[in-house]
Amino acid sequence: MENQTTISIDNIKSSKQKRISKKKDARQLSIFIKGFILPLIIIAIWELAGKYELISATLLPRPSAIFTTFIELAASGELTGHLEISLWRALGGFALGGGLGLLIGLLVGFNQNMEQTIDPTLQMLRTIPTLAVIPLFILWFGFGEASKILLIAKGAFFPLYVNTFLGIRGVDSKLFAVAKVLQFSKWKQITLLILPAALPNILLGLRLSMGTAWLALVAAELMGSSEGVGYMIMDARQFSQTTVVFVGIIIFAVFGKLSDSLVKLFERKLLRWQDNYQG
Structure with missing residues (x-):
C-alpha cells in the first residue's frame, strides 16, 4: 500500500513537471515566432514595392x-x-x-x-x-x-x-x-x-x-x-x-x-x- 502511494505521488510529480516543461516550450516558441513577425512584414512590403517598381532596383533591390x-x-x-x-x-x-x-x-x-x-x-x-x-x-x-x-x-x-x-x-x-x-x-x-x-x-x-x-x-x-x-x-x-x-x-x-x-x-x-x- 505504501509503495503504491509513493508511485502515485511520483507519477503526479512527473506529470506536473511534463506540463510545466510543455508550457515553457510553448512560451519559448511563441517568443521566437513573435520575433519574426515584424521582419516578415517589412520583407513582404519591400518585395511588393520592388515588384511594382515603386522603388529603384539599383538603390533598393528586392x-x-x-x-x-x-x-x-x-x-x-x-x-x-x-x-x-x-x-x-x-x-x-x-x-x-x-x-x-x-x-x-x-x-x-x-x-x-x-x-x-x-x-x-x-x-x-x-x-x-x-x-x-x-x-x-x-x-x-x-x-x-x-x-x-x-x-x-x-x-x-x-x-x-x-x-x-x-x-x-x-x-x-x-x-x-x-x-x-x-x-x-x-x-x-x-x-x-x-x-x-x-x-x-x-x-x-x-x-x-x-x-x-x-x-x-x-x-x-x-x-x-x-x-x-x-x-x-x-x-x-x-x-x-x-x-x-x-x-x-x-x-x-x-x-x-x-x-x-x-x-x-x-x-x-x-x-x-x-x-x-x-x-
Missing part, C-alpha cells in the same frame, strides 16, 4: 534578388572565403580586447589605487573614435592582420572594461555586512558575493563588446584589405552591385544577432536567481 545573389556567392565559394576571414578577425580581436577589458576591469574594480592610476587615462582613450585612429594603426602596424585585429580589440575592450568596473563597484554595501556576520574570508567575499552580484553588468559588457567588435570589423576591413565581408561590401559598392552590398550587411546583422543570442542564453543560465520585471 529581397528575392538579394537572396538569389546570396545563393550565387555561396555556391561559388566566394562568400565562404570572405566570411571565414572576417570571423577569424572578429573572434581574434574580441578575445584580445574583451579579455584585457575583463581583466583590467576586475583589477581596477577591486583596487582603488589602480582606479586612481589607470581609469582616468582609459576613460580619455575611450572617447577617441575608432575611425580616428585608423591612420595611426596603419603607420604603426601596416596593412597586415595585426592592425585589423588590434583595431577590433580596441573597440571590444572598453564596453567590457567599463561594465566590469561598474558592476563590482555597484555591489550593495549591505551584502558586506551580511558577509561579516557569516565570517566570510576575502576570497569567499569575492567568489560568493562580489562576482555573482557584478555578473549582470559583466554579461551586459560582454554583449556590448561583441557588438562593438562586429562594428569595428567593418572599419578594420577598410584598411587596405583584400579579403573579408567588409572588403566585399566596399568592392561591390564601387561597381554599384547593390545586391552584394545587402548580402554583406545582412551577414553582419545575422552573425551579430547570433552572438548576442548566445550571450543572452548564458545570461538565462547564470542569472536564474534574479527576480526581474518581465513586462
Whole structure:
C-alpha cells in the first residue's frame, strides 16, 4: 500500500513537471515566432514595392534578388572565403580586447589605487573614435592582420572594461555586512558575493563588446584589405552591385544577432536567481 502511494505521488510529480516543461516550450516558441513577425512584414512590403517598381532596383533591390545573389556567392565559394576571414578577425580581436577589458576591469574594480592610476587615462582613450585612429594603426602596424585585429580589440575592450568596473563597484554595501556576520574570508567575499552580484553588468559588457567588435570589423576591413565581408561590401559598392552590398550587411546583422543570442542564453543560465520585471 505504501509503495503504491509513493508511485502515485511520483507519477503526479512527473506529470506536473511534463506540463510545466510543455508550457515553457510553448512560451519559448511563441517568443521566437513573435520575433519574426515584424521582419516578415517589412520583407513582404519591400518585395511588393520592388515588384511594382515603386522603388529603384539599383538603390533598393528586392529581397528575392538579394537572396538569389546570396545563393550565387555561396555556391561559388566566394562568400565562404570572405566570411571565414572576417570571423577569424572578429573572434581574434574580441578575445584580445574583451579579455584585457575583463581583466583590467576586475583589477581596477577591486583596487582603488589602480582606479586612481589607470581609469582616468582609459576613460580619455575611450572617447577617441575608432575611425580616428585608423591612420595611426596603419603607420604603426601596416596593412597586415595585426592592425585589423588590434583595431577590433580596441573597440571590444572598453564596453567590457567599463561594465566590469561598474558592476563590482555597484555591489550593495549591505551584502558586506551580511558577509561579516557569516565570517566570510576575502576570497569567499569575492567568489560568493562580489562576482555573482557584478555578473549582470559583466554579461551586459560582454554583449556590448561583441557588438562593438562586429562594428569595428567593418572599419578594420577598410584598411587596405583584400579579403573579408567588409572588403566585399566596399568592392561591390564601387561597381554599384547593390545586391552584394545587402548580402554583406545582412551577414553582419545575422552573425551579430547570433552572438548576442548566445550571450543572452548564458545570461538565462547564470542569472536564474534574479527576480526581474518581465513586462
